[in-house]
Amino acid sequence: MKTTYSRTESVWQRMNNNEKKAVMAYGEKYKAFLDKARTERQSVNFIIEAAEKNGFKPLYDMKALHEGDKVYWNQKGKSVILAVIGKEPVKAGLKIVGSHIDAPRLDLKGNPVHEQDGLVYFRTHYYGGIKKYQWPCIPLALCGVIYTQKGKKIEVNIGMDENDPVFYITDLLIHMAQDQMKKTMAEGVTGEQLQAIIGSHAGKQEKVKDAILTLLKKTYGITEEDFTTAELELVPAMKSRDVGFDRSLIAAYGQDDRVCSYANLEALLAAKPGNKTQVALFTDKEEIGSYGNTGMMSSYFVKFVMKMLALQGSGALLDFYETMEKSEMLSGDVNSCLDPMFPEVTEKDNSSLCGYGLALTKYTGARGKAGSNDANSEFIQKVRQIFNDGGVAWQIGELGKVDQGGGGTIAFMMADWGCEVVDCGTAMLSMHSPYDLLSKADAYETYLGYKVFFESN
Template sequence: MKETYSRTKSVWQRMDADERQAVMDYGEKYKAFLDAARTERLAADEIIGQAEAAGFKPVYDMDSLKPGDKVYWNQKGKSVILAVIGEEPVHAGIKIVGSHIDSPRLDLKANPVHEQDGIVYFRTHYYGGIKKYQWTCIPLALIGVVYTKDGKKVDINIGLKDDDPIFYVSDLLIHMAQDQMKKTLAEGITGEQLQAIAGTNAEEDLKPKEVFMKMLKDTYGIEEEDFAAAELELVPATKSRDVGFDRSLIASYGQDDRVCSYANLEAILQAKPGVKTQAALLTDKEEIGSYGNTGMESSYFVKFVMKLLALQGKDAILDFYETMENSEMLSADVNSCMDPMFAEVSEKDNASFLGYGINLTKYGGARGKSGSNDANAEFLQKIRTIFNEAGVCWQIGELGKVDQGGGGTIAFMMADWGAEVVDCGTAMLSMHAPYDLLSKADAYETYLAYKAFFESK
């Protein structure tokens, strides 16, 4: 039987030839998902498309539920829940894997277009935790939706095709950067300097901004006021790529948390229907605290569970908390791993490593575990046993040294309702960068872990 837990042997050292090929095949499908699902809206569309192709139906169209039924909930085109009904009734508990499909980015402001010294800019407001200097001098794509005055929805997707134009945030040339180079990394580029260049063309009687707005009107039917009814995001226009001579790694935008979200999707599509109902939760707004009606601080997951209960003839309100107390969840979010170039921020014996399997994190938060879900030992034992019996390679790892920093996930929100929850996701390098890095082996083990969890009793 394969050694599933080791701090001295990587997953690669524990795999046979067939497993290695499976890792590489999975990596190709995962890269295709990354390139297609670059925003939360695109991710939701991709997830629902694959789910419907696999036989999932909208839960709000169902009159009743029986074991084996496949249903989904679409929350405003930004969050999705997929569920496969188990042999036991829903109130006996749900096997939940919860990941998020939003990623750090630059959002256009409500009044974004302005001209300065002959250059047309998009003003932006960054979304999520970023190192601002990393977002200069890279190709950016503009993706999202705009509504015109007459209520017409206009989909925008510019910058991903090879012949598309891109957008660009400039930085100061090194020859004139003496003062800038004396600043801290946090101060070198300010939030207000994250303005994306959108054009410079002018005509005899029209200034650059006027030419720009005329092009928007002629091409998309968009006027300047319409930006007030828009959601437009600037995201890296780079494609996902293999890294290393051995192609063992993947670099891409948005792997936090689409590595776990893709594994979550694949797991529920491939898992055998179980005794318990299985639910893949793929949510929005995690990067900014899970607020809003598409984030986990809202009630849509509650409404989804209540809908399942009602379709099985239960009292939705009274039985919700019993259902959650009988439920188990893997909070499927990424974690940092040991970076030899920045080893001083990690405590090696409690850090995860690239290529050593899916990462179990008992607690997160900051300082004295503030804001953390602290998983119960009994549940950790159960998860460890599931992984070991299924041959899943796993490791343990915290988010850096004590008092070094910290981070949170959606784990505590589900635990608040009584579920057993543990953070369980892929370890990665350069998290929240425009182009972050992880191991193909870890991505594949993440999928195997979620599938094993769904199929467990």
């Protein structure tokens, strides 16, 4: 068994050849997921399809729950929960891994189409924390749903196929950017300038906007009014790629937090049934505070657990709280790792390192740990022992230097119900960019860590 904790040897240096082959095979499957699941809706579709192939059924179709039953909960097509019922009753506590499936992007405004000087644009409003200057000059795909006036739902996915057109946000050429270059990086590109070109061609007697709207009507059956009720997202159209001569890293859009979400899915499907009920949670809206009825601030997780309890004869609210107090959770979200090109923002000895394993993070938050869960030592020790016994390579990592920045996860929300929670996910570089970077070894160890956690007592 490889050494599980080290800050001097990378995971690659600790692995044997068979383990390295497993890492590379996992990386191929993970990249396929990334290229198919560009949005939270697409992620839910992927997860449910995989779950149903493995015998999962909607919880609402169940009349009772017994050991070994596999169930799922679809929350409005944008969040999903999977569960495998354990030997012990649900009220004895749950083994939970929670991750999120939304990612920073550009959402279309309600009235997005407009023409200016011969070019037609989509107006957008960015979602989540982004560096706005990173989004011009890259190919963008349009994904989401739009409803016609008659209520017909149209699934939109334009730009990921090699034969599809893409969309594009312009930037100034360097020869004319003297004033722009004097601005701060935060001011160089404004939110209102994040408008994507969608066309430029028209007949002699029509405006370009009218020509584009006619094309949309003819091709997709969409009118301009239909955009007012649509949920459409512009996401990077670049597919995931191996990075480095040794192919040891992956660059892709949306790896925060789909690296943990894919590991969560694969771990639950591969885990041996345990004494406790195993729960894989995939939630929406984390990047904007977990609000809305598909985010963790809503009640859908409570309802899911109470429904399971009711199917086993325990449906009171008190039963829910007592269940959660006996539950344990890994909050599966990514962490930053030391970037040798920007070392000044991290404190090396307490920063995650790329390629050194799954990252355990006792606390997140900002300044004096504001907004943090701050996990209990007793639970961290238990998780450490689970990883060591299971041969999982792990490390610790804070989110930057003290007072440098900060961030948050869903950990504190789950802890509010009395659950033992610690943040535990993959460390990555260039987080929240259109093309994140991480180690294949770290992604694989994340999967292994979640799997042995599900299987533990």
